Amino acid sequence: MQNHAILHSDLNCFYASVETMLDPRLRGKAIAVCGSTEGRQVGLSQQRNAAFIGSSNNCVQFIDNQRFNNYNYRTNSRRKDMSRQFDEHMEGKFEVLGETYEVVEPENFEELLQALHVREVIQTAISSLMHDEDSSRLCTLMDEQNDFIQEYLDSIGNFDNRYLISNIAFLAKKNSLRIGEIENMLGLSAGYISRTAKENSAKKLSIDVVWKIARLFEVDIRHLLETDLQIPDSNSDLAAKFLEKVYRDTESGLVEWQCNGGVIAALDDSFSGSGLVTYEKDKPYYHSMYLNRDARFVLADDIFACENIALEAEVLIVPFYLESSGEQAMQYEFIFRHSIDDENDPKYGSYYFTRMFTTADDPFSHLDSPAGRLYKLLKDREYDTRMSSGAKAVITSYLKSGLK
Secondary structure (H helix, E strand, O other), X not given: OOOOOOOOOOOOOHHHHHHHHHOHHHOOOOOOOOOOOOHHHHOHHHOOOOOOEOOOOOOOOEOOHXXXXXXXXXXXXXXXXXXXXXXXXXXXXXXXXXXXEEOOOOOOHHHHHHHHHHHHHHHHHHHOOOOOOOOHHHHHHHHHHHHHHHHHHHHHOOOOOHXXXXXXXXXXXXXXXXXXXXXXXXXXXXXXHHHHHOOOOXXXXXXXXXXXXXXXXXXXXXXXXXXXXXXXXXXXXXXXXXXXXXXXXXXXXXXXXXXXXXXXXXXXHHHOOOOOEEEEOOEEEEOOOOOOOOOOEEEOOOEEEEOOOOOOOEEEEEEEEEOOOOOOOOEEEEEEEEEOOOOOOOOXXXXXXXXXXXXOOHHHHHHHHHHHHHHHHHHHHHHOOOOOHHHHHHHHHHHHHHOO
């Protein structure tokens, strides 16, 4: 049997001291605790035969039963409030060998280590109890701490290999390699990577194979596992990818553009009041949303707009050049046009514009060529005969059938 140390703490005039704390008016006055000694075991305010004695001039004065009962009600309410505050303060807390501990709900690894330590302390405290001591509260705290630890571990989740497989396929295609060639270079059995790439496959690539693939393609292993390598990190690379896809989708007819004018055709009414395009002696000037407003940029050609790229806005391409540099220094700005569709908005039916990117910015200057290529495609399509998608599909189907 373990030896236990028992600490006995005795507070002088305990009941009187507590009542003085609860009711500061009693401070400095003579106070007597009366009634049965058995009744005092549960607290002064719960005794029917107890009474306070005191007065402002330190003379002894007994409180009659009615006054005592009223006082008893008030002090009991304050005592309950203090008890509630103490319970709230001690919620999830406990003491072991004079030290106070608190149940930890971890949100990071450091807090997880703290939670594991608290769990160990609780377990030690439970093991140290005598066989007749109540362990229910410690057991409750143990359950609570275990639940918090498990919730954190569950939040980590399981490894999803979809990014990994997609990235391997992307890197192989980017470098004109077949998966079989990669398997051969890494000394893997034929079909090893392909088998793990199947949806719902229970098999996963081993960590040494993943490490080798990361080293082979010179990519960070964490990026290989957790990010989509097809989406560039830098904004300029992201914009370049955007232009590539928009060009392909425009060429195939998936994305359609409308001329909003400005030079050859009349400028669309949505620009009215925006200050983006102004005219001086019939010469159109473009006031860039990115560049110095004091610089004079000439609107080089009509603005084009596309509705089916962004969900909540139209994408516009604006060709312009610095007046002092001439048309040979063509640049392009891509902006969003938003319509205000809330009927309760005072500006209902009007438009506003926000920035996307411009090739006039140094980091995007290399995009002048792909942006110009896209704009040329739009101009060529503008002069082409317009045809509905349904009519185009019928004609295309007919032509294919005629080629058989």
